[in-house]
Amino acid sequence: MFLNVRDFEEVARTRLDPVYYDYVAGGARDEVTLRANEEGFQRLSLLPRVLRGREKRELDVSLFGSRASMPVLLSPTAFHRLVHPEGELATARAAAAAGAIMIVSMASTVAVEEVAAAARAAVPDRAPALWFQLYLQPDLEFTEALVRRATEAGCTALVVTVDSPVLGLSERNKRNGFTDLPEGLRCENLRELRGGEPGSVRQIVMSPELSWEHVDWLRRHTSLPILLKGVLHPEDARLALRHGVDGLLLSNHGGRQLDSVPSTVDLLPEMVDAVGGRIPVLLDGGVRRGTDVVKALALGAAAVGVGRPVVWGLAADGERGVRRVLELLREELDHTLALCGAGSLRDLTPDLVRRTPAGRG
Secondary structure, eight states: OOOSHHHHHHHHHHHSOHHHHHHHHOOSTTOHHHHHHHHHHHTEEEOOOOSOOOSSOBOOEEETTEEESSSEEEOOOSOGGGTSTTTHHHHHHHHHHHTOOEEEOTTOSSOHHHHHHHHHHHOTTSOOOEEEEEOOOSOHHHHHHHHHHHHHHTOOOEEEEOSOSSOOOOHHHHHHTOOSOOTTOOOGGGEEEETTEEEEEOOOOOOTTOOHHHHHHHHHHOOSOEEEESOOSHHHHHHHHHTTOOEEEEOOGGGTSSTTOOOHHHHHHHHHHHHTTSSOEEEESSOOSHHHHHHHHHTTOSOEEESHHHHHHHHHHHHHHHHHHHHHHHHHHHHHHHHTTOSBGGGOOGGGEEEOOTTOO
């Protein structure tokens, strides 16, 4: 019986090849940031209000033209077919059924067109909410073609990962010798398309030369909303405003890039202050409970993303597992709102959150 999100990880651990489990579970270097993301939420307490009851809570949100049933979205995660044969197809169906926004990874093992088709088939009466995660490539012609491909598939926002000038180093992966996908799996969005026919698969290029000029280039070549994923410094948040960025996904890559950076929830208030309400700030990293969602929203996040919990759900029970992960987070969010005296997400304000004194928790 799956009673909470963590239960899925325990089942996934028993079902996955240990090398693949380590790939998903691990972080960079000493995994300080990996642990900090969850610990950051544990250091925060909720201070509820009373006698403000409402029979039903309002959980739905609208972000960049996408309507979602709750402020919990699926952050981009790579290689879903590494943990389940249906991979991103099952994830997309589950997300669509839950009415949740899914950010399709550039490193998906299923092409974005097929992911979108699976999502549409799951909810034929409404358009699923799909965004596309992008690593800006030095080959701008290929990048432009990929953006066009995602747009034509039905993705309605671009989430540009900017924290990866070089690839983070996982010592778990090095010890396990995990350097490439097994035979038969590829990053399908990186296939060359010539006349509609798929060809060879490119590698994702991490480029230390990427700059704000590349963001400006992207802004000129797409009308979709652009969110930057991986901005952690308040000054970079202010620069994002000046470069026409539409939103930020406050993320430290789940602790997989630079080790020793702070937890995202610790950085959240300063980042929200830096943008001054001019663009939405979303957050991912360490969200495991509905109480985590409430803490982040109270501190100013417009929504939160979950990454590893989705993969654990997929590994443990395929599409049903992902759906149950999302259901659990929704149930916990609703329950926490009721206990906090909040009838809607608008009732969540910073005064509901307290930092646990040192030495406690």
